[in-house]
Amino acid sequence: MAAPELTAVVAATHDIWMRTNDLIGQALAGHRLTPATFQALWVIDPDEPPPSMKVMAERLYCNASNLTFITNQLADRGLVERIVDPDNRRSRLLVLTAEGRRVRDELVRTALEKTPLAVLSDDELRQLSTLLHRVMRSDPALAQRS
Amino acid sequence: MAAPELTAVVAATHDIWMRTNDLIGQALAGHRLTPATFQALWVIDPDEPPPSMKVMAERLYCNASNLTFITNQLADRGLVERIVDPDNRRSRLLVLTAEGRRVRDELVRTALEKTPLAVLSDDELRQLSTLLHRVMRSDPALAQRS
């Protein structure tokens, strides 16, 4: 293989992500959520202005109709509400309900406790963060997140 | 948030993975593959002894019936074959066909070219690899891969 380190890093990234999902599966199921719906919840930061469906679709790398489905799942569970964007009445903003904020907080906390990445020291986490942010800044689609 | 670095790292891991998937989607579609089926192909190393369905399920964090489905997808496309494990006739070993090896090689190469992680220098990749392998060694389920 031409780039064994790169191969190992790509594989490790995937493995760690899948393992994290595996470890929080029970907690998600307790709220009738799945990796896909949890990820949608994750990317709605309650301290930021509510994202539109369009913005959510970009964050989750999915298309509009997919996001309609995911949003319905969250709305059916009482975790988010759609409101009309007063600045653009075609657009729907996704707002966490009180329950949505509570569940998001709890599950994010669980994910951070259970992820294998939690074994790293503060210093190692900073190193890792530096490297990953360098990667993200290099990619236009990722740069607008970090 | 109690651990902002950890949060950022978990999010970055996921974002980079999803972005990589996004970037190779075209190449996968060219072989009628999806992220799930490509991942299955990825974890069959042609230079190692062929894995059983059971081993594959562990590697992919999925259950046996799920793996039957994924294997059927790959077998229908002529990329893998099931053979009876001579040492345990309950077990089926997954062997890449010649076409399977070719497609795997091509798509792995594409993934390594397109992943945003490819911007890192050799030195940075080594740093990243060191950190991620430390994470993997700390988790029993991950340790047996790296």
Place this chain on the structure above:
DNA sequence: CAGAATACTTCAAGACTTGAAGCAAGGCTA
């Protein structure tokens, strides 16, 4: 040898994803 365990398959149900078609709102231009 009988019963339990293992490896896989089948089936049914639900969750996810995509693309095509449609609707309402906003933008543009003659």
Place this chain on the structure above:
DNA sequence: TAGCCTTGCTTCAAGTCTTGAAGTATTCTG
């Protein structure tokens, strides 16, 4: 400002993915 194009979202149909329960064949164990 009417007509047309674009945007943001929804609906629908089709296909993919995932799970759990039940079933089959094989192996293990007492």
